[in-house]
């Protein structure tokens with residue numbers, strides 16, 4: 491007998507038929523003798539609908555009230571699933587985040603989980619119930635409803651699995667696992683049987699939307715065995731997120747390619763090259779709460795240097811304004827900006843033990859005549875920024891060059 495946490499996303503509970511299908515899957519696991527905790531998202535589109543509704547009243551909705559509202563989406567699906575389970579003759583109970591007592595801080599719309607009281611869930615499981623919990627929500631010390639940020643039900647699932655020391659946390663979604671890259675761009679993309687936790691963290695932060703990044707961080711911290719599967723298919727093992735690189739296995743050097751068009755690039759040209767300039771340029775950007783991703787500073791010559799960094803596209807205009815003011819005050823020549831860029835990254839723990847990966851990446855892109863505007867690396871990742879119209883070409887070429895379409899043993 492195992493204790494399994496199953497999380498179902500919005501498309502898996504999109505309507506009554508889908509909810510019945512979830513109930514049947516849960517029943518199958520119960521029949522095998524397992525204890526099951528189910529975490530649900532709202533029906534797909536519902537959270538967006540609620541946010542749009544709030545915006546009709548306030549262009550920037552009050553965060554506390556927004557959380558009171560958007561948390562209702564999950565409250566509907568958990569009750570419906572509990573009914574469907576009872577219809578199948580199972581014992582089931584639904585709980586909101588507050589009822590479980592998923593305690594969070596009070597950062598409305600992006601709260602962090604502080605602790606989870608598992609006693610109530612444990613008692614229900616022991617008396618044979620399926621426990622159905624609303625994802626994405628919690629409660630703060632003062633009893634206010636909070637939510638965990640978009641996609642936050644993944645994090646609820648993983649956090650409950652950690653609190654209950656579950657044997658496995660299964661994330662059911664509309665794709666059957668984690669792919670080498672987005673199959674809509676590269677039809678030959680392959681489902682990975684396993685991916686390491688570190689690789690998954692990179693893929694999630696680089697724009698693969700399969701899991702909310704916070705849920706991956708949580709899984710890493712608490713060593714939760716995490717699996718991504720399709721709720722639209724009965725067969726298949728999905729993708730298991732593993733913790734150790736299994737040396738018995740022929741490990742692919744590169745596991746996946748991530749990409750996004752979410753960033754914009756800002757360059758300060760002709761910066762007087764003396765200590766403190768990075769701080770002077772980026773300090774005011776950070777003060778405005780704008781995240782900076784890649785940063786490149788050229789080697790200075792003739793006493794000036796160029797300084798380039800990327801921000802989220804949504805922050806581009808604001809960041810440009812801030813940097814122009816700074817540039818004038820430090821005597822830089824000019825500020826240029828470009829939001830027609832794309833970031834492409836290859837990710838793989840195999841990079842640690844293989845040389846020539848960067849060379850192969852750059853060679854592949856050069857054969858396609860794609861200019862690299864920025865490059866950054868970490869131990870298990872190489873990212874490049876290119877003109878955004880070359881993004882798909884670059885991803886396809888790299889997928890082929892690293893033979894990601896070929897199964898590894």
Ligand code: ASP
Nearest residue numbers: 531537626640641642643
């Ligand atoms: N319903 C929330 C959202 O759409 C949380 C989730 O589905 O994970 O972001």
Ligand code: MG
Nearest residue numbers: 499500641644
């Ligand atoms: Mg999701």
